[in-house]
Amino acid sequence: MTVQYDSLMYPYASKRNVVYGKKGMVATSQPLAAQAGLDLLKKGGNAIDAAIATAACLTVVEPTSNGIGSDCFALVWVDGKLHGLNGSGQAPEGLSIEAVKQLGYDTELPKFGMVPVTVPGTPKAWAELSKRFGKLPLTDVLAPAIDYAENGYPLSPTLAKYWNQAVNTFKRLLTGDEFKAWFDTFAPNGEPPKAGELWKSPGHAKTLRSIAETNAVSFYEGEIAEQIDTYFKKYNGFLRKEDLQAYEPEWVDPISVNYRGYDVWEIPPNGQGLIALEALKIVEGFEFTERDSVDTLHQQIEAMKLAFVDGMKYITDPNEMNIPIDLLLSEKYAEKRRSLIGEEAITPEAGKPQQGGTVYLATADEEGNMVSFIQSNYMGFGSGIVIPGTGIAMQNRGHNFSLDEGHDNCLKPGKKTYHTIIPGFLTKESQAVGPFGVMGGFMQPQGHMQVVMNTVDFHLNPQAALDAPRWMWSEGKTVHVEGSLPTHLAQALKRKGHDIQVALDGGSFGRGQIIWRDPETGVLAGGTEPRTDGEVAAW
Known part of the structure; x- marks a missing residue:
């Protein structure tokens, strides 16, 4: 079964159409x-x-x-x-x-x-x-x-x-x-x-x-x-x-979570893909009816904040990690983190599970x-x-690397550091849907989450999933949003306690690419980033 989307729906301004091959x-x-x-x-x-x-x-x-x-x-x-x-x-x-x-x-x-x-x-x-x-x-x-x-x-x-x-x-x-x-x-x-x-x-x-x-x-x-x-x-x-x-x-063996019937795959630590997966696991407990609503954006942002502070605390060289990956991605821990999300923006702190300048193509x-x-x-x-x-x-x-000897990601000779770059992949019922990614430093897991939700929850085609206005949490309650985000949504987020900063340039919100494959026909559908010089070359 292929990903379900409306190939003719383009709700956001873009110079590009989906490319087929x-x-x-x-x-x-x-x-x-x-x-x-x-x-x-x-x-x-x-x-x-x-x-x-x-x-x-x-x-x-x-x-x-x-x-x-x-x-x-x-x-x-x-x-x-x-x-x-x-x-x-x-x-x-x-x-x-x-x-x-x-x-x-x-x-x-x-x-x-x-x-x-x-x-x-x-x-x-x-x-x-x-x-x-x-x-x-x-x-x-x-x-x-x-x-x-x-x-x-x-x-x-x-x-x-x-x-x-x-x-x-x-x-x-x-x-x-x-x-x-x-x-x-x-x-x-x-x-x-x-x-x-x-x-x-x-x-x-x-x-x-x-x-x-x-x-x-x-x-x-x-x-x-x-x-x-x-x-x-x-x-x-x-x-x-x-x-x-x-x-x-x-x-390495890729790691994944199942999100509403789709398996979302990432590289395990020392990459930060774990953050995208934890955030998706947290938001899966909510119901979303529309993408461009303040409740959707608020819950996405709060979930990402909680996942991100966990990642910044625990992700490092896999041989040096003190918390098992499966605990961070467990249903029980996702429920615990989800319970912290209310009507107002919070300043996130890392939890503790109970133990038992990039290019993308x-x-x-x-x-x-x-x-x-x-x-x-x-x-x-x-x-x-x-x-x-x-x-x-x-x-x-x-x-x-951290210079704090007590930090999980502290510097040691021969050690691999926390790494920002992450490729993503989507499958459904053990069949490939396709590769996706959004480059850009600490924006990457945030971009992955938004692109996956645009696809799975809101049925946007590959190009529209990339065109949609993005947000980027930086620290505390500070959230940067693109100028194309409707003003009433930015104002509503501010009323919920978010410190909203409207960016004049979209470059910091990452640059993504998507290719989805229909397993029945073999037809490929591709989208490329409107925020850069990108291209989908098809045959």
């Missing part, structure tokens, strides 16, 4: 990357090949959100089973609370520079996905990304906007010599490229070619690993080639394979560290 589909935030993935399908590749090709292209055509030095996660539907891949890296062995405090950081790790860089997981995750499920050699799969890096491409409008913001910010904040390679790579003339202007990165192309030809071995054990090691030693960073050599992506092929894939440098361009001559922009995931 039969043989294959790729949805992501950048048109050139989507088309590259579709080209791989037409050349005989499958959804996994298309996902890797699209992800690699995104490191070139949307470097404001991800890079070769990223982490990633994937949910892969193959032969009637869902597989999870954790492509996040661990803290370097030399990175400890004591070492960080000796550098003068007493309360948190810095956002930029050498210190917050953990082991990048993406290149090896690409190779692992290709090895286990791909059809084409990695050299063919990465060829489109190499071509864009080598020969250049014109910037799309939203990309140019965020590139400009990053350059202006980095000019103020990144003053050390260790950041020179970032400016040489992404602002070689001291200015960002503009919309429609060609940009290329020969070093990026060289690195991607090496990853393709060695199945990422060069990045973790060979010449590239040596370059990374040398640069971090030069500027007293912590990452070493031994840390790179020790890294392996992990195949979705792909599908004619054989029924589907991929939900997410990849990120974290805060836009990440740490601001680029390995000279390589195009490798390093992520800054270590910033999420």
Whole structure:
């Protein structure tokens, strides 16, 4: 049974319609990357090949959100089973609370520079996905990304906007010599490229070619690993080639809750997908008759707040978690958290169960394979560290570690931190409905919850589910809402005690993609984010 929605209902302003296809589909935030993935399908590749090709292209055509030095996660539907891949890296062995405090950081790790860089997981995750499920050699799969890096491409409008913001910010904040390679790579003339202007990165192309030809071995054990090691030693960073050599992506069992007959799937911790599942479990106890009502919004927000503070307290490296996942997702605990939701906004506190800058893409092929894939440098361009001559922009995931030794997510050498990026997947009666995701830092579980409810509770088609105005809880009683949210609803939420902040820009509310598949006909229906340059490429 497929998801039920009205394909002709478009209740929200949008420039886009649902896109349909039969043989294959790729949805992501950048048109050139989507088309590259579709080209791989037409050349005989499958959804996994298309996902890797699209992800690699995104490191070139949307470097404001991800890079070769990223982490990633994937949910892969193959032969009637869902597989999870954790492509996040661990803290370097030399990175400890004591070492960080000796550098003068007493309360948190810095956002930029050498210190917050953990082991990048993406290149090896690409190779692992290709090895286990791909059809084409990695050299063919990465060829489109190499071509864009080598020969250049014109910037799309939203990309140019965020590139400009990053350059202006980095000019103020990144003053050390260790950041020179970032400016040489992404602002070689001291200015960002503009919309429609060609940009290329020969070093990026060289690195991607090496990853393709060695199945990422060069990045973790060979010449590239040596370059990374040398640069971090030069500027007293912590990452070493031994840390790179020790890294392996992990195949994991996805976690899920059943929400009104649909199974909603997420990657388990250290990802924050657990928060989306707990929030859905809490709201399942309410009845919703319409999406655009103050009661619906209030109950959604309150449930998300309660789930989020739990996640922020307990989510960390799965080997270090003190509370079992199944307890946080249990009916009994959901009832306990739900009982805290009344008519007024609350300031949430974490409960205790009784023990007993990201890119997202979705792909599908004619054989029924589907991929939900997410990849990120974290805060836009990440740490601001680029390995000279390589195009490798390093992520800054270590910033999420706590320096409080009593916190579940405290920094330890070799540990994985709480991770914001999460791919989602929907099934019904053991059949794939399809991949979905909403990127954007701590917005992601909030976006997942809203998209799932738009689909399951309110029967919106994939495009309308993404078009709908979003809200984002930040802390306490503060809730940011998009300007497109009707004023009377924002005012009604305020009367319930919410501190409503109306945003002038939709960028902070995430960028999502959806592909649903009809199991009877094989027809694919895709939606893409109106808040960015996205595209659904279909065949």
